[in-house]
Each structure stands twice: as structure tokens, then as C-alpha cells.
Amino acid sequence: MTKNLICINCPRGCNLEVDTETLTVKGNSCIKGKDYGISEVTHPKRMVTSTMPVLNSKKILVSVKTSSPINKEDIFNVIKEINKKKVSAPIKIGDILISNVCNSGINIVATSNAEEK
């Protein structure tokens, strides 16, 4: 099977054709395109960012992210976990708010501070 992708490495946006079995990439203009094409059909990963309600703070929400990219198919599962959670101030950037989210080995960390009320 071939998959058609747009390369995201530069504004040129090459249209890639990736053979999912042989992992050969056509349409790329550089090596970055080839690497991207292969990783995107074998194990696509994404950063997820969202917010969590924060208690005991003037702030209503604290922003959060995955500490590193997660598997693309887990995006909505991770969001589900994030949406279940409420956290309490004080919170500092980098604080782990959920560890090992969806058994991915990846944490959900705060990306903003929330001071106590």
C-alpha cells in the first residue's frame, strides 16, 4: 500500500509517496523527507497540549503538555485522561501532573505556573 503525505520539514512541502511495506519514499527532495516519510507510516508521534482545571488559585486553568511526543493513535485517550484530572495550586512549569499517561511511559507536565490564591 502507498500512503500520500505532505512533508512538514520545510515550507516546500513535498508531496511524498511512501510504500508502507517496502518503506521506500518517493517525491522527497532531501534526506529529511525520506526519514519523515518512513517515521510517519511506521510510528507517527504527536505532542499533545491541553489544560486542566486548577483549584485554589486565581487561575481557572493551568496549561499542560505531554513530556514528549506520544503515539498518534493515543491522542484522544491522553486527552480523556487529562480531562478527568483536577489539580491544586501551587503549580510550577514542569511539574508532573499525570505520570505514565495511558501506560505510555510519558508524563503530563504543567506548562504554566499557577500561584496559590
Add this chain to the structure above:
Amino acid sequence: MKTDLVIIGAGIIGVSLAFELSKYNIKVILVDKENDIAMQTTKANSGIVHGGYDPKPNTLMAKMNVEGNRIIKSLHKKLNFNYKETGALIIGSTDEEKEIINKLYKQGLENKVPGLSLLKNKKEVHQVEPNLNKEISYALYSQTTGIISPWELALALAYTAVSNGVKFINNCKVEKIEKNKDKFILSTTKGEIEAKYIFNAAGLYSDDIYNMVLDNPSDGFKITPIKGEYYLLDKFLGSLVNKVIFQTPSSLGKGVLVSPTVHGNLLVGPNASFDTSKDDVSTTIDGLKYVVSASKKSVDNINFFTSNIRNFSGNRATIKGVDDFILEESKIVPHFYNFAGIKSPGLTSGPAIGKYSISLLKKSGLSLTKKENFIYHKLPTFFSHLNDNEIESLIKKNKKYGNIICRCELVSEGEIVDSIHEVIPATTIDGVKRRTNAGMGRCQGSFCGPRVFEILKNELHLDIDSIYQDKGNSNVVVSYTKGNK
């Protein structure tokens, strides 16, 4: 609820009637089907205080216009709404147009309009208004024409009426009116109201209201809406012209005007479209295109593309074949008074119609005595019109005046909170806008909107489902992102 008199409709006419009646010892209820006053034609028009040369002599319209112009001028200091006597030019260049302008001039003199004169060549015209299209060679200059914020006038009149005892009920749609011997019983969405007199000031819906008391609808009248679409342009064009610039009127109306607004913007419009319904205040590609092209006749170098901040439209309530206002007690239903067919110059005429209504009541034998302690409820002055010392002393009183919420129009949290606790409170984002100017500026509330939302939520303890942009149920947000908080 029992009262002496019910006014149906809280547009400029309804609130003018309430204002005038509140000077007398009579129990008055003012109802409107919307959640605020001035929600239809009153909030979407040209905002002009007309001179009075347009209406045919010896009509009620002519009388109300000339008197209304005078009353608004005298009220503006007492009530502190934004108003400016800019003057107006009615411009033309062809022989045909000159003839119409001459006719208007004569008509104006007959209507006893003060301060009219003719500018008879290009030089005279362009001396007065340098940015006009170079072709313009003739104009009627009307010194007493002015500009006004229509909803500010309405708010000031309504606040004063309420402060002097009139009861205002919003979200109160009249659904049925029963006539008994000496009283009416109104069934409304807010319950029954019993009244001896009804003032019908329902604007676009005044025909429907009148039909509620008529056995035979053909005895009534029919309101036909005519829609006008506008451009509101950025303040950097606010002084492109310093007077209201009218084109020579035609059978279609007063034509597209170019005018400064009291808030410092430039207003261009309206067109006149029959392709509308009473509730339809949409703008259209064709309508807006027409306004742009027609305006070139007056000022040919307006860059609409870089300066537009808002389009809007409003419907004028006209009655086919009637070229005057209907201001009278029904000949069929005693004690039921119609104030209907109030097209332009309705805004100008409002306060005069208020006074006229008193004479109508007196004529029918009602004895009215004046209250002794009538008070004028002044509107607060916008921050942008205050000097530093005045702002400083407000902040010393309440530090919320030091928190600027609307950066385009310089509106503070204190002013917004005040508007939410007025005698007729702002309960919506646009209600706050009409009272404070927050969101009127070039970003159109994209910065202050979320902040005003929070202030409304906190001050009125509202659930997010009941915070509206404008009309009832015009929800701003649909849910919490993280479930119910």
C-alpha cells in the same frame, strides 16, 4: 399587575413616551419583548438629528421633527448623552438636483427650520467641506442638523422615566389584548397586565399589536419594513467630513449619507431594500456594494477595504401610501393610542412625540398633574471624555475604574460594573456595549468580549448558559471545556 397606562415597545418612541409621562402623576408600565430597550430600529439607523426641511409642510412629521430637534439639543446637557450639532449639507450638481435642493430650502423655511442657507457654487461648497467629491456644485446647508448616539438618547430617556416611577419590564411579549368596558387586559410572557390606556409604540410590530384590539384587521394599518445597510468605518476617517453629507433625496428616500458619528467614527449608508422581513437585519453583498458605489457621489476617496470595522443594517417601519406619522387615539378603540409608521425622522421626533402624547391624553379628558420632584437621570461621561483629574478621582473612589477592559475605546471595569447595576441594567455583552462603548472599537470586542463576559458572570451570578451576546438566547459560549465546574 394593574396600571393606568401601558406602553408597548421600548424603542425611541416608547421611551420618549415613558419619559414624558413620568413627569406626571400617572402609573405607567413600559414593556418590551426583548431583554433590553432600543433593540430594533432604534439601535440600527443613521443617528441623525434632522433639521426638519424634509417633511412636507403642515404634517405631524414636520412639526415633530422641528420640535424634536430643538428638544434634543436642550436635553443633551440635562441627560448627558453624546450629541453634536454638526450641521449638514444636502449636495447636488445637476440642474434637476439643484431644483430639488431649492424646493427643500423653501420647504424648510415653511417648516420654520432655523439656520438654512444655500451654497451656490463649487467654491462655497468645498470651503465648507473640502473632502467632498469635486463635482459637487450646489448644497443646502442646514446648521441645526446634528449627530447623536440613538441608543444613548433612548437609555437616558428610559433611565429617567424609570427613576421617576415608570416600571420597565423586559422579555415581556404581548400576546393577546382583551378589551373590557373601561380597561384592557394584556396577556404577556411575563403575566397579565391590566391597564386603562395603551400606547402602541411597537415599531415594526405596531400593526400586529393594533390588530390585537381590532375586530376587523382592515381597519388597521400594515407596516412594511425597508432595510438599510451601513458601513461603520475606523476613527482615522472620523474627520473626513465634519458635517452630515446627504445626497439629493429621491423617491427611494434620503439616499446614502456620509457622516461623522458622535463616537468619532465615519458612517456610510444606508441603501433601501424591500427584500427583507421585520426580523431580518442581515447585510448582503449587493446591499453593501451599492452603499460603497453610491457613496462615491459624495466623497470619492473612502477606502472601505482598510477602514471598515463593522457592517450593520436596520429596518425602517413604513406604511405604504402614508407619508406622515400616525400619532392618534384609535378611532375604533377608545383609550388605545397608536404611535406608528415612525420612519425617518423618527429618532429626532421621539422627544416631541412624547410631549405630543400628553396633549392627546389631555384632549381626551384625562387630567394629568405634574410631579414635583421630577429628576433627570444623567448618563455617565465616558472615560475618553474625562480629564486626568476626573479619572483620578473616580479611581480614588473605586479602584475598578483603574482597570481598563476595552482598550480600543478606553472603558474601565468600574464603568462596566456600573452599567450592570443601572436602573435598567445591562445584562448582555451588547447591553454593556451600548451603555459604555466597550466593544465599539476597531477590534469589535475580540479583546474585551471575554473579559466583559466574566464581569457579567460575576456581577449577576449568571450561569454561562444565560450570558448572551445580545438578544435572549444568543449564547456566547456553549459549555465548559472541562465538564461542569
Add this chain to the structure above:
Amino acid sequence: MNKEKHDLIIIGGGPAGIAAAISANKAGIKDILIIERDNILGGILNQCIHNGFGLHRFKEELTGPEYAGRYVELLKETKVKVLSNTMVTSLNAKKEITAINSKGVNHLLGKAIILAMGCRERSRGAISIPGDRVAGVITAGAAQRYCNIDGYLVGKKVVILGSGDIGLITARRLTLEGAKVLAVVEICPYSNGLNRNIVQCLNDFDIPLYLSHTVSNIKANKNHTRVEEVIISKVDENKNIIPNTEISFKCDTLLLSVGLIPENELSIKAGIILDPRTKGALVSNNLETSVEGIFACGNVLQVHDLVDNVSLEGERAGISAANYIKEGNKKSKGIKLEVGENLLYLCPQIIKPSSVVDSTPIFFRVKKPLDNCKINIIINNEIVSSINKIKLIPSEMQSVNIRKDMLKGAKNIKIEVIKK
């Protein structure tokens, strides 16, 4: 009147203002005040919770609040003063400032001023979208604020007009919060966002992108309270709507991401000359405006696409302001740059050769996407530098460096982009 005096006053505590303060401080200016209207520093970054910031500046991908946080930490190491919750209401050419906060009306005076007020979004009126005027038409920035700061969703079924990065990122953000984004609509025949965002914000969630389309009508529900239908139409090369090409979407929200405009009300009050192309101040290569001692940087000068460039520009403004405070104004002749073929604008617009140390960057955008082209620097009608480019697109700001040696005897300077 008593005026609080400072060496340097910076109006705006977003990424540009903070970077300017830090660099001016590093350059030896001790008395610096940042005036910020919000309660925290960081500006719009605080509501941009997605990642992708700082790849150039910090060599890692940060979210907006994290990027702001890094700079706030750096600022804490200095003695720069911050006046937050304070709105500057006027500025004049004498560098006098009036600012309002809960303590009252403040009068300040700076030896130098840096403008860093950012930009605002174009609204529905700015592009005259016809149709019903009801709730449910909202700018992407306001939607983002409701969503990421206040915790509300602005709609359940959404159409987005504008495919710049803000539009694309908002599409993903609302999708993750449970809204259904039915379409992203773009009037240009190409997207104005990064490919990465097309892939990760639209394709990942099967959100269709309609190029060469625009909103031709907005229809309200029966009660005229909220959007019920958005109609889009195809446009021709001149962006005019082609009749009978309508596509209808039943939705409750139209989100607008249709461009940003520098917020220059204060600049105008101070009599600063603006460039009609950038809508920001006309500046020379040291980022000084037409009013001596007033500098501009960040989105109030020109709308950037990368915050990293905003910070860099802030740093340059900080250094220039520091030099001005230390050495006063050095009057020197400037050369006005000529905007060549295919360019939307150049910023700075003036080069003062005597003030260029090694080289000075000139920023620009192209008018339309161009393949296989070259950027030419033309001085005294001669091409002195030519840089090949595989692809240039309007949404990606470009820059060239003009070296001091190129400027010897320069009388006119032009930059252009031409097809190879």
C-alpha cells in the same frame, strides 16, 4: 505635574518588550520600566498553549506559556521594574506617557521609549462578511482565550475562515476539546500556514481545507440568535465570489482567523509616521521610529510568524535604545529602501549606513508563493548579492543581511525577488 522619570520605558510586556528590557539591561541601562496591561507578563503567549515556540531561540520546542516563562525567569535576574495591570492611554513626542491603573493616573517620562504593544485581530467587519449579525461569529484569538484561559467552548460545530497558523491550531484545539470542525476555508489558492500545521492540525483529524473559497453568507437560526449555517463560495483569481459555487455547512460557529494588524494607536498619538504596507512604524535599521528616542519592535512594528524573531527584534530595539540613552541622538543620513518586485514590504524601511556595525537584517514578505527564485540586493542599481531560494511563501517572513561593506557610497538600495 510630577512625572516619574525612567531611562527606558517599554510599553508592552509580551515577548518583544521583555526581550528589549533584558538586552537594554545587559547593555548597561539600569533604570528600566515595563508597563503591561495584563496582570502577568508574556502577552498573547499565555493563551497559545500549543507547542512549537522557541526552536531557534532555545533549540527546543516549547509551548507559549513556557516560552514566556523562560523570558520572565531571565527578567527576574535583572532589576527591571514592571508595572502590571496598567494601561498606557497616551504618549507624545516628548516621550511623556499617561498610564491608568488601580492607583490612579500616572504620568511618566522616559529618556527613551520602546513600543512593544503587539497586534490585534481583524474582525468580521474588517473583511465585510455579509449575512445575519448574530452570536457565533468570533475571532480565533477570542475563542482561544475563552478555551485556554477561561475554560469555555465557543461552539460545537465550527467553520474556520483563514488557514494561517492561528486558524489551523485553533481547529485542532477545539477538536481536542470536543467540538467538530467542519471545514477550514481559505480565500487564497494556497494555505497560509506551516505544512506541519496542515498535517497535524487538519489531516490528523480529517478536517477538510477549502482553498480559493470564502464565506459568502451567514444564516441565523429561526429566532435570530445564533449562527445556524455558514455558506462558502469559490473565488476567482481576483478573490471575487463565483456565483453558484455555494457549499453549505450547518454549524453554530464561524471562527475568524483573517489576519493581524499592528496596534499603533499610541504611535499615532505620538506623531510617529507609519508605513501603510506594514501598518507599523516606519523605522531605520536601529528600529528607531520617526520620533527621536522612540523605538519599535515585535508585532507592533510588523506582524511576525515566529516568536523567536519577535524576541530577536526586541533585543535589537533594547540595544538601540541603550545606545541612544548613553550617547544621545547621532544625526546621520538615511537611505530609504525601495520595495522591489514581488515584495509586500521591507522592514526596516530606512538604513543609516553610519549606524551599521557589521551588517543589518532586512525583513520582508513576498506577495505570492514563488518557486525557484532569487532574492537580489541591489545597491546603486547593481546587484550586490543574490540568494537562491527553492520556495518562498507569503506566510513565512524572510530576511537578508546587508553588510557594512556593501553600503560604501550607497545612494539607493532595493531588494527584490525574481523568478530564476
